[in-house]
Amino acid sequence: MALAVLYSRALSGVQAPLVTVETHIANGLPSFTIVGLPDTEVKESKDRVRAALQNAQFKIPAQRITINLAPADLPKESGRFDLPIALGILAATGQIPKDKLDQYEWAGELALTGELRPIHGALAMTYNASQSGRSFVLPEQNAAEAALVKKATIYAAKSLLQICAHLTGQETLSRFSGIAESENEDSVYPDLDEVKGQTHAKRTLEIAAAGGHSVLMIGPPGTGKSMLAARFPGILPPMTETEALESAAMQSLSHGSFNISNWKRRPFRSPHHTASGIALVGGGSNPRPGEISLAMHGVLFLDELAEFDRKVLEVLREPLESGKITISRAARQAEFPAQFQLIAAMNPCPCGYLGHTNGKCHCTPDQVSRYRAKISGPLLDRIDMQIEVPAVPQEELMRQRVSGEKSSVIRARVTESHQRQLNRQGKTNSRLSVKEIDQHCALDTTSETLLKNAISRLNLSARAYHRILKVARTIADLSGVNKINNQHIAEAIQYRRLDKK
Numbered sequence: 001m002a003l004a005v006l007y008s009r010a011l012s013g014v015q016a017p018l019v020t021v022e023t024h025i026a027n028g029l030p031s032f033t034i035v036g037l038p039d040t041e042v043k044e045s046k047d048r049v050r051a052a053l054q055n056a057q058f059k060i061p062a063q064r065i066t067i068n069l070a071p072a073d074l075p076k077e078s079g080r081f082d083l084p085i086a087l088g089i090l091a092a093t094g095q096i097p098k099d100k101l102d103q104y105e106w107a108g109e110l111a112l113t114g115e116l117r118p119i120h121g122a123l124a125m126t127y128n129a130s131q132s133g134r135s136f137v138l139p140e141q142n143a144a145e146a147a148l149v150k151k152a153t154i155y156a157a158k159s160l161l162q163i164c165a166h167l168t169g170q171e172t173l174s175r176f177s178g179i180a181e182s183e184n185e186d187s188v189y190p191d192l193d194e195v196k197g198q199t200h201a202k203r204t205l206e207i208a209a210a211g212g213h214s215v216l217m218i219g220p221p222g223t224g225k226s227m228l229a230a231r232f233p234g235i236l237p238p239m240t241e242t243e244a245l246e247s248a249a250m251q252s253l254s255h256g257s258f259n260i261s262n263w264k265r266r267p268f269r270s271p272h273h274t275a276s277g278i279a280l281v282g283g284g285s286n287p288r289p290g291e292i293s294l295a296m297h298g299v300l301f302l303d304e305l306a307e308f309d310r311k312v313l314e315v316l317r318e319p320l321e322s323g324k325i326t327i328s329r330a331a332r333q334a335e336f337p338a339q340f341q342l343i344a345a346m347n348p349c350p351c352g353y354l355g356h357t358n359g360k361c362h363c364t365p366d367q368v369s370r371y372r373a374k375i376s377g378p379l380l381d382r383i384d385m386q387i388e389v390p391a392v393p394q395e396e397l398m399r400q401r402v403s404g405e406k407s408s409v410i411r412a413r414v415t416e417s418h419q420r421q422l423n424r425q426g427k428t429n430s431r432l433s434v435k436e437i438d439q440h441c442a443l444d445t446t447s448e449t450l451l452k453n454a455i456s457r458l459n460l461s462a463r464a465y466h467r468i469l470k471v472a473r474t475i476a477d478l479s480g481v482n483k484i485n486n487q488h489i490a491e492a493i494q495y496r497r498l499d500k501k
Contacts, residue, residue: 004091009125013334023088028064036069079109189234211474212428219389225345267298287334295340385495
């Protein structure tokens with residue numbers, strides 16, 4: 001029977017469901033049909049495959065060729081199905097043996113010469129292929145990325161001819177075993193001791209890094225808000241293998257491939273304030289991850305927060321709370337993880353100089369109020385820590401010697417606190433549920449009275465109350481204290497700056 005069956009992978013969000021590529025050769029007028037909900041890129045593969053087979057000196061049967069990509073209700077996109085379609089035709093016509101095909105999964109775009117071109121989403125596909133117990137064959141440009149899945153058996157190929165030689169036993173493809181090594185983090189990120197002054201802001205970032213909290217910095221232009229944010233990844237705890245793999249998978253889905261030099265580096269995303277809502281959270285007819293997912297286990301920095309369109313900022317509400325985003329379209333739905341740390345910065349008023357010692361600001365209270373109202377109350381309520389970043393005194397700015405702590409010193413404290421949280425509850429303090437807050441953030445009488453007074457005077461919401469407790473828990477962890485006391489609560493309250501306005 002002129003039938004061949006191969007396996008490949010589609011992409012649906014971060015998942016890579018199995019696709020069975022069935023090839024049938026039948027008598028009749030010559031034709032080449034692809035069925036199974038293919039998009040334009042997949043439909044065009046028949047022309048690429050035909051040319052690649054001809055240029056590789058294979059025979060194309062003058063018969064009825066039918067390719068079925070099952071399951072039929074799963075959308076298929078991209079040129080990754082070129083390779084299994086070409087191999088299916090060769091196997092169905094007896095030009096290569098069928099006996100080994102079910103041991104592998106295949107993905108690769110074919111050039112007209114028969115060479116293999118790289119694909120996107122290789123990391124997600126490799127991970128799922130490894131779970132099935134089959135080896136994965138893909139273009140050599142994607143091999144180093146795929147090798148990040150340590151349990152996977154990967155074979156890298158340059159061309160269709162090389163794969164055919166492997167299947168016929170003329171030449172054996174060797175298993176790819178490249179391993180990416182991460183560089184010393186001290187050489188990757190700029191150092192926090194380069195920022196002069198701003199002791200309070202540095203303390204805030206240390207707490208945020210230790211507990212996974214979000215931060216909003218408000219201050220005049222030139223006070224170092226962007227410098228502080230750019231140095232924040234350098235004080236975050238090292239990435240685990242799982243975190244690095246999840247982060248790399250997001251980069252692979254979006255950019256076509258993952259840059260191996262970024263392995264185990266915390267991503268730092270800084271979209272311009274003209275970005276759309278889809279750019280931030282993801283979308284499209286074939287949903288792709290947005291900035292919040294590309295910042296997975298890293299930092300999303302929104303500079304000039306008040307300049308973003310208000311509707312765009314509102315899309316951040318649910319991901320900040322849940323750590324994921326679901327993209328719904330008429331034909332399909334995709335869910336992307338979005339466990340990122342939000343670091344935002346904005347000016348205190350339209351001109352930017354409210355409260356500055358130079359006295360430049362002439363904004364009226366009404367103008368200031370309208371400017372700050374661009375950030376909605378519900379969004380602001382979800383930001384754990386809100387601080388002012390004042391202008392640095394001239395004498396501090398002109399001082400040659402830098403006296404601040406280096407990022408490596410701060411990161412050591414952050415890592416110790418982070419590990420303490422994982423040992424206690426298996427997650428960072430920012431991810432604690434209400435039940436876990438009651439368990440791990442119990443207060444003594446003095447601390448409870450202090451917090452009650454703060455809730456009453458500042459008119460705090462239930463969400464703000466819980467976030468104060470989470471921040472206080474992180475402050476206690478940095479101090480190496482098991483029980484939260486009134487000093488930790490008092491400091492945590494100070495980081496709800498805008499609740500006092």
